[in-house]
Amino acid sequence: MVAAASAPTLLAPGELQKIAPPATSAYFLDVDGTLLELRPQPEDVLADATLRALLGDMTAFCGGAVALVSGRAIVDLDRIFHPLILPAAGLHGAEIRFPDGARTFADASAVDDARPKLRAFVQKHEGLRLEDKGATLALHFRQRPELGEEARAFMRSLVDRPDLSVQPGKMVAELKQTAHTKATGIASLMARAPFLGRAPVFIGDDLTDEIGFGFVNEQGGVSIRIAAMEASSAAQFRLADPAQLRSQLAALRGKGA
Template sequence: MDPRDTSAPETRAQTLPAPPTLAELLLTTPVALFLDFDGTLVEIADTPDTIEVPGELGPRLRLLASRMDGRLAIVSGRSIDDIATHFDSEGLARAGSHGASRFAADGARLGEEPAGLDDDTVQLLTAYADKTGCHLERKSHGAALHFRQVPEAGDAAIAFATELARRKGLDVKTGKAVIELVQRGATKAAAVTAFMATEPFKGATPIFIGDDVTDEDGFRSATAHGGFGILVGNRDGSAARYALPNVPSVHDWLTMWSDAK
């Protein structure tokens, strides 16, 4: 260890190499892209409703999907309906609610629609958010407590949601200043597996791009299917093989090929 390095070992993140360009990858294999939304395609905001989505995002993704014969899917923790309020995702394969709710590009549902949370769970989360100043995000198939604006409430919010999930037989998803309750089995890995079993994804090399802890399941699933993950940002112990530094670099990596003539 360099004696001039005074940072604690646990705070230093591994440095992953940059991925090959998409154009380079497509010279050797058909590629299937799985893209997280917040922190990957759009910048994270103080609350889920205040994100700013570039106006050209939908058209560019549809162009890229077309040039990849449809092998592109959005895989988000948001619900499908919520994604649709922020940008036009029609014509794209998409999975919401951490991969539990899945649709092909033509709108056909893949698998059964998951159940939502019961009224008692929602009421308990609502009361807790009102009391602590956390922001409660209601979703079709879950609910999340965001504490970005009240970071001092984070540890208690995580403890509360974890215990509530245990009592209700739910799973928890933790991320950047957020903890979410979902039905069991809702993972981005399941979404990758479901898409990879169908055309046009079948037989392609999957690449999952995401920034948060919940994307690690997607990285591992892509690797299990012969592909790899690309982490947006930096985090120690990630299952991703490569990394891109931020959202603009993801856009550059994607459009580097889609804009090619």
């Protein structure tokens, strides 16, 4: 369930440390548009050494309770943050890597029927891009924003059974299994040590994160949306961009950005 939306409160510098102290909090972090700026192509995204070091430090002073929660596959998250390996919920919760290395895997066959139809649609529309993640299919229209409504409508036409749904995002629509969301991914990680018993903190930037914000709110945690402009969201708080988030995370360890 997603909480009622309102305009989140802008966090003051250093305020994250006060509302979500590392000793008692579990941090769940989205990647694209949150930890890292969005790029024209998904493969262009790569974490720099400073961010990797920051996340490594966070893992230490949060007792290991730091995880990535993303629409990307876990193998792609590992590419972005190499050589850093973190617990993760990938593909909107369809696959999980727990802190002890245990894994749950996504069922790629769920979107098999839609895959050739979507490939044919993309071939007919120059500038559209299909990102085949295995268990999910993402249709990007960032290069052709005028095709956004047509692209979303086509994606909705592929939902021919209740276990599939379309997840809208920033210049993208993604066909996925309905049962998996960022909320279910966070819940799965929260059921295991070292996340168990800590207050969840979820930070994201997109429509795909709203269900996660609502879930974390229900758990008495802290939800933060990365958004340049004030807008309605289930998130309680807001930061303007990934740079502001990095400054807040750096302040958790008592250092400047």
